[in-house]
Amino acid sequence: xxxxxxxxxxxxxxxxxxxxxxxxxxxxxxxxxxxxxxxxxxxxxxxxxxxxxxxxxxxxxxxxxxxxxxxxxxxxxxxxxxxxxxxxxxxxxxxxxxxxxxxxxxxxxxxxxxxxxxx
Amino acid sequence: xxxxxxxxxxxxxxxxxxxxxxxxxxxxxxxxxxxxxxxxxxxxxxxxxxxxxxxxxxxxxxxxxxxxxxxxxxxxxxxxxxxxxxxxxxxxxxxxxxxxxxxxxxxxxxxxx
Numbered sequence: 001x002x003x004x005x006x007x008x009x010x011x012x013x014x015x016x017x018x019x020x021x022x023x024x025x026x027x028x029x030x031x032x033x034x035x036x037x038x039x040x041x042x043x044x045x046x047x048x049x050x051x052x053x054x055x056x057x058x059x060x061x062x063x064x065x066x067x068x069x070x071x072x073x074x075x076x077x078x079x080x081x082x083x084x085x086x087x088x089x090x091x092x093x094x095x096x097x098x099x100x101x102x103x104x105x106x107x108x109x110x111x112x113x114x115x116x117x118x119x
Numbered sequence: 120x121x122x123x124x125x126x127x128x129x130x131x132x133x134x135x136x137x138x139x140x141x142x143x144x145x146x147x148x149x150x151x152x153x154x155x156x157x158x159x160x161x162x163x164x165x166x167x168x169x170x171x172x173x174x175x176x177x178x179x180x181x182x183x184x185x186x187x188x189x190x191x192x193x194x195x196x197x198x199x200x201x202x203x204x205x206x207x208x209x210x211x212x213x214x215x216x217x218x219x220x221x222x223x224x225x226x227x228x229x230x231x232x
Contacts, residue, residue, distance in 0.1 A: 009160075034220075041225075043123070043208065043223055043224045108165070108220065110155075110163045115160065
Protein backbone atom coordinates (compact mmCIF):
# COMPACT_ATOMS: atom_id res chain seq x y z
CA UNK A 1 0.00 0.00 0.00
CA UNK A 2 0.89 3.65 -0.24
CA UNK A 3 3.29 4.97 2.35
CA UNK A 4 3.33 8.39 3.94
CA UNK A 5 6.26 9.45 6.06
CA UNK A 6 6.65 12.26 8.53
CA UNK A 7 9.78 13.83 9.84
CA UNK A 8 10.66 14.30 12.61
CA UNK A 9 8.73 11.75 14.62
CA UNK A 10 9.39 13.60 17.81
CA UNK A 11 10.58 17.13 18.54
CA UNK A 12 11.13 19.11 21.70
CA UNK A 13 11.69 22.83 21.39
CA UNK A 14 11.81 25.96 23.48
CA UNK A 15 8.93 28.39 23.59
CA UNK A 16 9.20 31.02 20.88
CA UNK A 17 11.03 28.90 18.36
CA UNK A 18 9.66 27.62 15.05
CA UNK A 19 9.35 23.97 14.15
CA UNK A 20 8.99 22.47 10.69
CA UNK A 21 7.32 19.11 10.12
CA UNK A 22 7.60 17.35 6.78
CA UNK A 23 5.06 15.02 5.25
CA UNK A 24 6.03 12.93 2.24
CA UNK A 25 4.15 10.48 0.09
CA UNK A 26 6.82 7.94 -0.75
CA UNK A 27 5.42 5.96 -3.62
CA UNK A 28 2.57 7.99 -5.02
CA UNK A 29 1.71 11.51 -5.98
CA UNK A 30 -0.68 13.12 -3.55
CA UNK A 31 -3.04 15.63 -5.05
CA UNK A 32 -4.19 16.67 -1.61
CA UNK A 33 -2.59 16.56 1.80
CA UNK A 34 -4.26 17.13 5.14
CA UNK A 35 -2.88 18.18 8.48
CA UNK A 36 -4.47 17.07 11.73
CA UNK A 37 -3.66 17.52 15.36
CA UNK A 38 -4.66 15.27 18.18
CA UNK A 39 -4.76 16.08 21.88
CA UNK A 40 -4.68 13.25 24.41
CA UNK A 41 -7.93 11.29 24.43
CA UNK A 42 -9.38 13.56 21.78
CA UNK A 43 -10.28 13.02 18.17
CA UNK A 44 -8.14 14.02 15.25
CA UNK A 45 -8.96 17.60 14.40
CA UNK A 46 -8.46 18.72 10.83
CA UNK A 47 -6.32 21.84 10.73
CA UNK A 48 -5.96 22.48 7.02
CA UNK A 49 -6.18 21.03 3.56
CA UNK A 50 -3.45 21.70 1.06
CA UNK A 51 -3.26 21.17 -2.65
CA UNK A 52 -0.02 21.24 -4.55
CA UNK A 53 0.84 24.68 -5.83
CA UNK A 54 -1.96 26.53 -4.10
CA UNK A 55 -2.64 28.07 -0.73
CA UNK A 56 -3.84 25.84 2.05
CA UNK A 57 -7.43 26.00 3.22
CA UNK A 58 -7.57 26.35 6.98
CA UNK A 59 -10.34 25.17 9.24
CA UNK A 60 -12.16 27.66 11.40
CA UNK A 61 -10.20 28.57 14.47
CA UNK A 62 -6.81 27.59 13.06
CA UNK A 63 -4.40 30.51 12.79
CA UNK A 64 -2.91 30.48 9.34
CA UNK A 65 -0.07 32.78 10.37
CA UNK A 66 0.89 30.43 13.15
CA UNK A 67 0.61 27.18 11.26
CA UNK A 68 2.26 27.74 7.91
CA UNK A 69 1.63 25.08 5.33
CA UNK A 70 3.58 24.71 2.14
CA UNK A 71 2.73 22.09 -0.45
CA UNK A 72 5.72 22.45 -2.73
CA UNK A 73 5.31 19.31 -4.76
CA UNK A 74 3.01 16.35 -5.25
CA UNK A 75 5.03 14.38 -2.73
CA UNK A 76 5.87 16.93 -0.05
CA UNK A 77 3.94 19.16 2.31
CA UNK A 78 5.39 20.98 5.28
CA UNK A 79 3.78 22.37 8.40
CA UNK A 80 5.70 25.06 10.26
CA UNK A 81 4.59 25.93 13.76
CA UNK A 82 5.84 29.47 14.21
CA UNK A 83 6.71 30.94 17.60
CA UNK A 84 5.62 27.75 19.29
CA UNK A 85 4.15 27.89 22.79
CA UNK A 86 3.44 25.10 25.29
CA UNK A 87 -0.22 25.01 24.25
CA UNK A 88 0.92 23.99 20.76
CA UNK A 89 2.26 20.75 22.20
CA UNK A 90 0.32 18.02 20.46
CA UNK A 91 0.49 15.08 18.09
CA UNK A 92 0.46 16.30 14.50
CA UNK A 93 -0.54 13.88 11.76
CA UNK A 94 -0.61 14.37 8.04
CA UNK A 95 -2.47 12.40 5.45
CA UNK A 96 -2.27 12.23 1.70
CA UNK A 97 -4.88 11.22 -0.78
CA UNK A 98 -5.17 10.34 -4.40
CA UNK A 99 -8.15 11.77 -6.18
CA UNK A 100 -9.50 9.42 -8.79
CA UNK A 101 -11.73 11.08 -11.32
CA UNK A 102 -12.27 14.01 -9.01
CA UNK A 103 -14.31 12.00 -6.56
CA UNK A 104 -13.73 10.95 -3.02
CA UNK A 105 -11.92 7.75 -2.38
CA UNK A 106 -11.11 5.99 0.81
CA UNK A 107 -7.45 6.09 -0.09
CA UNK A 108 -6.42 8.66 2.45
CA UNK A 109 -3.12 7.46 3.83
CA UNK A 110 -1.86 8.72 7.14
CA UNK A 111 1.66 9.42 8.23
CA UNK A 112 2.97 8.10 11.55
CA UNK A 113 2.61 11.46 13.26
CA UNK A 114 4.96 13.92 14.97
CA UNK A 115 4.93 14.47 18.70
CA UNK A 116 5.68 18.13 19.41
CA UNK A 117 6.57 19.20 22.92
CA UNK A 118 7.11 22.88 23.56
CA UNK A 119 8.87 23.69 26.82
CA UNK B 120 -20.32 20.73 18.71
CA UNK B 121 -19.25 17.19 17.95
CA UNK B 122 -20.68 15.94 14.70
CA UNK B 123 -19.30 12.43 15.11
CA UNK B 124 -19.63 10.79 18.49
CA UNK B 125 -18.18 7.64 19.93
CA UNK B 126 -19.73 7.51 23.35
CA UNK B 127 -17.76 4.57 24.66
CA UNK B 128 -14.17 5.54 25.38
CA UNK B 129 -13.21 1.94 25.97
CA UNK B 130 -14.39 -1.62 25.37
CA UNK B 131 -13.01 -4.91 26.65
CA UNK B 132 -13.89 -8.28 25.12
CA UNK B 133 -12.68 -11.83 25.32
CA UNK B 134 -10.72 -13.36 22.49
CA UNK B 135 -13.00 -15.15 20.03
CA UNK B 136 -16.07 -13.12 20.96
CA UNK B 137 -17.64 -10.31 18.99
CA UNK B 138 -16.55 -6.69 19.42
CA UNK B 139 -19.13 -4.06 18.61
CA UNK B 140 -17.98 -0.46 18.32
CA UNK B 141 -20.61 2.22 17.96
CA UNK B 142 -20.65 5.63 16.34
CA UNK B 143 -23.35 8.29 16.04
CA UNK B 144 -23.39 11.34 13.83
CA UNK B 145 -25.50 14.46 13.71
CA UNK B 146 -24.86 15.90 10.25
CA UNK B 147 -27.26 14.42 7.72
CA UNK B 148 -25.01 15.66 4.91
CA UNK B 149 -22.44 12.99 5.68
CA UNK B 150 -22.60 10.29 3.04
CA UNK B 151 -19.45 8.29 3.53
CA UNK B 152 -18.22 6.68 6.69
CA UNK B 153 -14.93 5.10 7.57
CA UNK B 154 -13.33 3.22 10.41
CA UNK B 155 -9.67 3.63 11.26
CA UNK B 156 -7.50 1.68 13.62
CA UNK B 157 -4.75 3.44 15.51
CA UNK B 158 -1.88 2.26 17.64
CA UNK B 159 -0.14 4.62 20.08
CA UNK B 160 2.24 7.11 18.47
CA UNK B 161 1.22 5.99 14.99
CA UNK B 162 -1.07 7.41 12.37
CA UNK B 163 -4.46 5.82 11.77
CA UNK B 164 -4.76 3.01 9.26
CA UNK B 165 -7.84 2.57 7.16
CA UNK B 166 -9.98 -0.42 8.07
CA UNK B 167 -13.31 -0.39 6.30
CA UNK B 168 -15.77 2.10 4.85
CA UNK B 169 -19.39 2.33 3.85
CA UNK B 170 -21.29 4.59 1.52
CA UNK B 171 -24.67 5.95 2.56
CA UNK B 172 -26.35 4.00 -0.24
CA UNK B 173 -25.53 0.79 1.59
CA UNK B 174 -26.48 -0.48 5.00
CA UNK B 175 -23.78 -3.11 5.35
CA UNK B 176 -20.25 -3.70 4.18
CA UNK B 177 -18.18 -6.72 5.05
CA UNK B 178 -14.45 -7.40 4.79
CA UNK B 179 -13.24 -10.56 6.42
CA UNK B 180 -13.76 -10.34 10.16
CA UNK B 181 -14.91 -6.73 9.94
CA UNK B 182 -18.43 -5.65 9.15
CA UNK B 183 -19.79 -2.13 9.24
CA UNK B 184 -23.51 -1.48 9.57
CA UNK B 185 -25.15 1.83 8.78
CA UNK B 186 -28.56 2.95 9.98
CA UNK B 187 -29.19 6.25 8.25
CA UNK B 188 -32.50 6.96 9.89
CA UNK B 189 -30.87 6.65 13.30
CA UNK B 190 -27.65 8.31 12.14
CA UNK B 191 -25.79 5.42 13.63
CA UNK B 192 -23.10 3.06 12.47
CA UNK B 193 -21.31 0.20 14.10
CA UNK B 194 -18.23 -1.87 13.48
CA UNK B 195 -18.41 -5.57 14.27
CA UNK B 196 -15.26 -7.61 14.65
CA UNK B 197 -15.76 -11.33 14.85
CA UNK B 198 -13.97 -13.27 16.08
CA UNK B 199 -11.96 -10.74 18.05
CA UNK B 200 -8.24 -11.32 18.36
CA UNK B 201 -5.68 -9.84 20.77
CA UNK B 202 -4.02 -8.11 17.80
CA UNK B 203 -7.20 -6.13 17.32
CA UNK B 204 -6.46 -4.24 20.52
CA UNK B 205 -6.14 -0.59 19.45
CA UNK B 206 -8.06 2.65 19.35
CA UNK B 207 -10.78 2.67 16.70
CA UNK B 208 -11.88 5.93 15.16
CA UNK B 209 -15.10 6.47 13.30
CA UNK B 210 -14.91 9.15 10.61
CA UNK B 211 -17.46 10.74 8.32
CA UNK B 212 -17.16 12.61 5.07
CA UNK B 213 -19.56 15.07 3.48
CA UNK B 214 -21.56 15.30 0.35
CA UNK B 215 -20.25 15.81 -3.14
CA UNK B 216 -17.09 13.83 -2.82
CA UNK B 217 -15.62 16.04 -0.12
CA UNK B 218 -12.52 14.50 1.31
CA UNK B 219 -12.66 16.28 4.63
CA UNK B 220 -12.98 13.74 7.38
CA UNK B 221 -14.62 14.44 10.71
CA UNK B 222 -13.44 12.05 13.38
CA UNK B 223 -14.97 10.78 16.58
CA UNK B 224 -12.92 10.65 19.77
CA UNK B 225 -12.16 6.99 19.38
CA UNK B 226 -12.87 3.83 21.35
CA UNK B 227 -10.05 1.88 22.89
CA UNK B 228 -10.63 -1.82 22.30
CA UNK B 229 -8.88 -4.38 24.45
CA UNK B 230 -9.15 -8.03 23.44
CA UNK B 231 -8.15 -10.31 26.27
CA UNK B 232 -6.56 -13.69 25.52
